[in-house]
Amino acid sequence: MGEPIIEISDLSFQYPQQEREALSHLNLKVSTGAWVAVIGHNGSGKSTLAKLIDGLLVPKNGTIKIAGTQLTSDTLWDIRKHIGMVFQNPDNQFVGANVEEDVAFGLENQGIPREQMIERVRTALESVGMWEFAQHEPERLSGGQKQRVALAGVIALRPKIIILDEATSMLDPEGRKEIIQLIKNLNQENDFTVISITHDIEEASLAQRVVVIDDGVLVQNDKPENVFQRGAALIESGLDVPFSEKLKNEIKNYGISVPQQYLTEKGMVDWLCQFVSKN
Amino acid sequence: MRPLIWLILFTVILQVFFSRGGTVYWQFGPLSLTSSGVINGSYVFCRFVLIIFMSTLLTLTTAPLEIADALESLMSPLKKIKVPVYEISLMLSIALRFVPTLMDETEKIMNAQRSRGVNFGEGSIMQQIKAVVPLLIPLFVSSFNRAEDLATAMEARGYRGGEGRTKYRVHFWRLKDTLACVAFVFLTTILLYLRNW
Amino acid sequence: MSIRFEKLNYVYQAGTPFEHEALRNVTVSIPEGSYTAIIGHTGSGKSTLLQHLNGLLRPSSGRVTIADKTITSSTKNKELGELRKHVGIVFQFPEAQLFEETVVKDIAFAPKNFGKTKEEAEKIAVEMADLVGLPANILNGSPFELSGGQMRRVAIAGILAMKPDVLVLDEPTAGLDPKGRLEMMQMFEKLHQQQHLTIVLVTHQMDDVANYADHTIVLEKGEVIAAAAPKEIFKDPQWLLKHHLALPKATKFAYELQKTGKFFFDKMPLTEKELAADIVDSLKRGGNQTE
Numbered sequence: 001m002g003e004p005i006i007e008i009s010d011l012s013f014q015y016p017q018q019e020r021e022a023l024s025h026l027n028l029k030v031s032t033g034a035w036v037a038v039i040g041h042n043g044s045g046k047s048t049l050a051k052l053i054d055g056l057l058v059p060k061n062g063t064i065k066i067a068g069t070q071l072t073s074d075t076l077w078d079i080r081k082h083i084g085m086v087f088q089n090p091d092n093q094f095v096g097a098n099v100e101e102d103v104a105f106g107l108e109n110q111g112i113p114r115e116q117m118i119e120r121v122r123t124a125l126e127s128v129g130m131w132e133f134a135q136h137e138p139e140r141l142s143g144g145q146k147q148r149v150a151l152a153g154v155i156a157l158r159p160k161i162i163i164l165d166e167a168t169s170m171l172d173p174e175g176r177k178e179i180i181q182l183i184k185n186l187n188q189e190n191d192f193t194v195i196s197i198t199h200d201i202e203e204a205s206l207a208q209r210v211v212v213i214d215d216g217v218l219v220q221n222d223k224p225e226n227v228f229q230r231g232a233a234l235i236e237s238g239l240d241v242p243f244s245e246k247l248k249n250e251i252k253n254y255g256i257s258v259p260q261q262y263l264t265e266k267g268m269v270d271w272l273c274q275f276v277s278k279n
Numbered sequence: 280m281r282p283l284i285w286l287i288l289f290t291v292i293l294q295v296f297f298s299r300g301g302t303v304y305w306q307f308g309p310l311s312l313t314s315s316g317v318i319n320g321s322y323v324f325c326r327f328v329l330i331i332f333m334s335t336l337l338t339l340t341t342a343p344l345e346i347a348d349a350l351e352s353l354m355s356p357l358k359k360i361k362v363p364v365y366e367i368s369l370m371l372s373i374a375l376r377f378v379p380t381l382m383d384e385t386e387k388i389m390n391a392q393r394s395r396g397v398n399f400g401e402g403s404i405m406q407q408i409k410a411v412v413p414l415l416i417p418l419f420v421s422s423f424n425r426a427e428d429l430a431t432a433m434e435a436r437g438y439r440g441g442e443g444r445t446k447y448r449v450h451f452w453r454l455k456d457t458l459a460c461v462a463f464v465f466l467t468t469i470l471l472y473l474r475n476w
Numbered sequence: 477m478s479i480r481f482e483k484l485n486y487v488y489q490a491g492t493p494f495e496h497e498a499l500r501n502v503t504v505s506i507p508e509g510s511y512t513a514i515i516g517h518t519g520s521g522k523s524t525l526l527q528h529l530n531g532l533l534r535p536s537s538g539r540v541t542i543a544d545k546t547i548t549s550s551t552k553n554k555e556l557g558e559l560r561k562h563v564g565i566v567f568q569f570p571e572a573q574l575f576e577e578t579v580v581k582d583i584a585f586a587p588k589n590f591g592k593t594k595e596e597a598e599k600i601a602v603e604m605a606d607l608v609g610l611p612a613n614i615l616n617g618s619p620f621e622l623s624g625g626q627m628r629r630v631a632i633a634g635i636l637a638m639k640p641d642v643l644v645l646d647e648p649t650a651g652l653d654p655k656g657r658l659e660m661m662q663m664f665e666k667l668h669q670q671q672h673l674t675i676v677l678v679t680h681q682m683d684d685v686a687n688y689a690d691h692t693i694v695l696e697k698g699e700v701i702a703a704a705a706p707k708e709i710f711k712d713p714q715w716l717l718k719h720h721l722a723l724p725k726a727t728k729f730a731y732e733l734q735k736t737g738k739f740f741f742d743k744m745p746l747t748e749k750e751l752a753a754d755i756v757d758s759l760k761r762g763g764n765q766t767e
Contacts, residue, residue, distance in 0.1 A: 042653040043623060054435050085435040092428035095436075096426065097344045097376050097448075104447035109437035111445050121447070139379040142518060153436065169651055172518050172680050173722060193491050238655035243725040243748075250752030256759065268734050275759060276738050384572075390532050391573040394565045395634065396589025398557060416575035420620065457677070 005160060005193050006030040006053065011062035013048055021060070022048045023216045030209075032160075033189045035194040037207035037224075041154040043241065045216040046197045050165045053195070054083050068162060081110065084154030091138070100125065100134040100142070103153045110157070112210035118246025125149075128182060144175020151182060155190075162186065164196040179208065200229075201240040205264075212239070225262035244268040264277035287327045295320035347371040348450060365441030371427070381422065388417045477543045477562060477641040477674060478508040479529060484538035486524055498524040500698045502538070504692070506642070511668050511675045513685040513706070516695035517720065522646075524676050525695065529676065530563035530642055531556030543641070561590045562570045564640035568647045570631035579605065579630050582619050586638045597637070604633040608663060636667075641709045643667065644676040649684075661688060686710070686724035686746035694721070706746060726751040 004218045011026040021098045023045045031034050040046045051057045053064060064071040066079045084106075087093045096102030100121050108116045125131040128148040133235055138146060154162055164183065168176040180203050196203060204210050210227040212220040214237045220227055228234070230247060231241045244265045252258045263271055294316060301314030337346070351368035358364050389399060391411045399410050486499040499521045504734035506512045516522050528540050529531040531547055534556070540547045543557055567573070583601035588594065605615055608629045614622060619630050628648075635643070645664065649657040665688055668675050676688060685692060685706050692709045694702040696719055702709055710716070710727050723731070726748050733739040739758050745751040 041655055042625065049398055051431070056431055056434060078304065080435070080437055083435075085432075087435075089425075089428055091380055092425045093432035094376070095373060095429070095433060097372055101447055105438070106436040108444045108447055109439070113445045114445055114447065114449065117445065117447050137379075138376065139383075157436075174517070174720070201654075212386075224351065235655070238653050240654035243729065246748050247726075247729065247752060247755075250748050251756060254752065254756040256756060265729060265732070268729075269736060272733060272755065272759075273736050273738050290550050344661055387567065388573060390527065391565075391570065393532055394530055394560055394567075395573070395586035395638070396560060397555070398553075401553070413575045420575075421572055473518075 003032055004029040005032040005067050006195075007063075007065040008053070009063055011049075011052065011064065012060045013045075013050075013052055014060050020218050023052070023213075026062070026213075026216075026218050028211065028218065028221065030193060030195065032110075033187075033191045034209060035183075035196070035207045036209045036211060037204035038195060038197045038211045038213060039199065039201075039204050039239055040213035044213045046213050047165050048216075049213065050085065050163050050197050053161075054085055055080060081157070082160045083161045083163060084157055084161070085165060086147065086150045086154060086157040086167040088169055090143045090150065090170060093150055094138045094146055095177055097137065098134070099108065099130060099136050099138075099149050102149055103156050106153050106157045108248070114148070120156045120158075121152075127155055128152045136218060143171050144178055147171060147175065147179050148182065151179070151186075155186070161193045161195065163195065164194070164198070166197055166199070167172060168198065170198060176200065176203075191202075194235040200242070201242050205242050212237075228262045229260070283327070283331060287324065290327070291320045291324050294323050343375045344372055345450075347375060348448070352450075363441065365444070369441070377425070380400070380425075383416070384421055385418060388414055388421075477690065478505060479563075479642065480505040480539070480541040481525075482539050484528065484535045484540060486521075486528070486533060488524075489538045490536060498698050499528075499535075502698075502700050504693055504700045504703050506674065506676060506693075509672060509674055510691045511677070511689050512693060513689035513711070514676060514678045514693045514695065515682070515685060516722065520695040521698040522695055524698075526565065526644060526646060526676075526678060529566055529642070531561045532565075543595070544730075561586075561638045562640055563642045563644060564635035564638050565644040566632050566635050566646065566648055568650055569628075570635070570648075571624065573628035573631055573634070574627060577618060577621075578616050579610070579619050580615045582630060583633045583637050586634055590638060600637050600639070601633070604637045605630075607636060607667075608633045609659075615683040625652055625660075628652070628660075640673070642674040642676060644678075646678045647678070647680065651683070664688070682710075682722045682724045683726075683747075694719070707743065710744060710746060730754070 002072055006029065007139050008026060008028040011023060012021055013023045014021045026049070038046045038049065048057065049173060051061055053066070055071055061087050063064055066082055069075050069239075071079055073079060088142065094102055095105045103121045103124055103214075107120060112120070121134075128149050128151050130145065130152060133141065141149070141200070151162075152166070162183075168179050171179065183194055183196065184206060186192045194207075196207065198267060205224050205228070207224060209221060210224045211218060212234070219237070228241055228245050230246050242262075244263050244267070247268065248258045248263065259271060296310045296312065296316065298316035298319045299304055299311065299315060301316075301318075303311055303313050305312040347368055350371070354362065354364045354367070395413075397410050397413055398406075399414070400407065402410075409453065481502045481504050482498055484502040485497070488494070488496045488498055499583070502525065514522055514525065514660075524533065526533060527540070528547070531551070534547060534549050536549060538548075542559060542563065545555070547556070547559070568589070574582050576585060580598055580601045581605055584597035587597040587600050592600065602615065609682050610626065610633065614626070619627055621631065632648070639720060643664075648664070649660050652660060661684060663678070664675060667673050668688075677684065679685060683738055689706055692702070692706050693700060694709065701719065710723055713723060713731055716723060724746050727744050727746055730739075730741050730745050732752055733755070734741060739755070742752055745754050
């Protein structure tokens with residue numbers, strides 16, 4: 001992992017007409033090329049964090065540095081060029097009249113010459129497997145396809161950071177799988193730094209780091225296996241734990257001693273096989 | 280087309296029976312059938328039919344989005360007097376893009392309220408007006424939410440007004456455009472000539 | 477109250493170039509008192525089927541029998557209206573249907589439409605709010621100031637206020653966080669157990685099917701390809717794979733274990749609890765003891 005690309009220190013935010021801070025005194029560093037999952041229950045402040053990083057909200061106090069530059073009203077538009085965001089509702093972020101125009105929207109905003117745009121729209125759509133739909137209007141696409149287009153719109157801008165703000169939560173299981181697979185590829189092959197804000201524990205388990213936010217406070221920032229080990233405490237704060245962890249607890253309830261550390265499903269199968277062979 | 284038929288018939292009848300002048304064929308109280316009435320009536324009829332034909336032809340051959348683009352291009356001189364032509368055209372194109380989405384939404388909310396015992400399009404006028412409230416309020420709420428989401432998404436994608444933007448969707452002037460223009464000028468000249476003749 | 481579909485076909489925009497057959501020759505029933513899950517991909521005809529359950533749509537041909545009433549293509553609108561109070565449908569993202577100034581008024585909306593007086597309806601509303609776990613202090617406030625999860629509860633209470641015999645739920649937990657999801661599903665389970673409501677659940681979550689349903693209807697491209705207990709449905713992974721359907725997590729894990737040759741399951745477990753019990757059983761016996 002390289003230099004931190006995002007450095008957040010002592011960040012607080014409060015929505016107007018709310019008594020409580022939505023985020024308070026949050027510190028976080030994200031290394032270049034990392035994939036960080038941010039989890040927390042609804043209303044915990046995780047989407048607020050995403051919007052703050054992109055300068056869509058102005059913090060009450062604290063600083064955010066993106067690639068070494070501090071986020072201020074002067075640097076805002078330059079910093080936004082480094083960040084691409086995909087939001088939750090597939091319909092409400094589709095600006096263009098059809099697929100290719102939607103992908104081009106961000107490029108138009110940056111004043112990219114048309115010849116280059118045509119090239120970049122095509123490559124971006126090909127990389128998400130939507131080029132054959134270039135002329136389609138949004139109403140002829142499924143939710144998953146719309147999210148792929150949104151992702152293409154982000155890729156076309158060639159940002160350093162991609163933020164997914166619950167981008168898979170309104171999709172059916174197939175659409176969700178496709179998007180997660182795409183993110184995985186983008187993170188591995190193109191060196192995008194990925195921040196995915198999610199409820200989906202399977203999605204979070206793919207990340208290199210998991211950040212847990214509860215009621216506006218950063219509770220944990222660790223490797224997935226260390227986070228998932230806290231099992232019951234996670235469920236307590238409105239979250240889920242991976243299936244293997246749940247199963248381990250059920251088995252433990254029968255008085256069988258189980259390993260302390262987090263096991264993936266495959267790890268669980270291996271452990272059970274060993275256990276059987278030993279006895 | 281169907282609602283228009285009644286409008287046309289009504290206007291034509293008014294013209295035919297209430298115009299004065301020329302030879303009187305038939306008279307009853309305020310009603311009269313005169314030669315100029317018949318001529319006026321046919322004029323009105325032809326005008327209406329032409330208008331309907333033309334607009335149908337336009338909407339059948341030209342996508343709404345292209346009409347929006349054409350409007351932008353026609354309005355572009357207004358940029359000089361600080362009319363936000365670009366923003367207006369973007370608004371139009373986004374509005375058009377959301378028409379199917381909102382139709383879908385309307386359908387969904389109607390189904391939900393029907394399931395709660397609302398009968399749309401039935402009962403007295405008062406009941407019908409009342410039935411619209413449970414449809415309109417959710418529609419407004421969801422539209423506002425959509426608008427807010429969309430604004431955030433646009434900002435996140437670097438939208439900061441029309442200045443300095445390039446365009447992906449462009450239209451080129453082709454031979455057939457020149458031909459169409461020439462044909463129109465020609466037609467107009469003939470019409471003007473015929474009128475003065 | 478049972479619901480029965482017989483040779484039902486439904487065609488959208490019949491007689492136009494956009495004609496589209498959404499349901500084809502559907503013959504299936506939803507038993508009284510059951511917890512029936514309807515599964516299938518997006519576009520498999522689930523939502524069209526749903527809209528036949530309370531007469532929002534009329535079959536193009538064939539018939540639907542709800543209790544003792546039969547709906548065919550020629551049934552009058554008035555009769556359909558009557559039917560709607562017996563089958564309550566909670567649509568996807570039902571919070572979108574809220575419109576009244578206060579929570580109570582919104583919940584009382586349906587009973588009022590079905591002929592209850594204002595007082596009666598609001599009395600029912602207060603009961604229903606309690607039933608879905610809404611705190612009493614929000615009842616006279618605006619529904620639009622509540623959190624997403626609470627708004628959804630208000631919408632559900634608004635359907636329950638019709639006192640339906642059948643409660644239809646179209647992906648009721650979409651967009652909720654894991655805790656909200658679990659609480660919601662437990663609430664429906666309670667309604668099923670205590671109020672003896674027949675529940676129809678449309679879902680993509682196979683774990684919910686495994687955990688709660690006792691009957692499953694599988695739709696594909698407008699046709700019913702299976703209707704049986706979840707145990708039967710999840711018995712054949714090859715068949716599921718062929719139809720691009722997922723297994724419940726516990727079942728999937730059990731198949732993985734079985735592949736190792738060290739574990740054997742007589743009956744495939746559907747839930748974590750069943751799986752854990754089976755595994756512990758095997759561990760105590762020392763693994764595969766089938767020989």
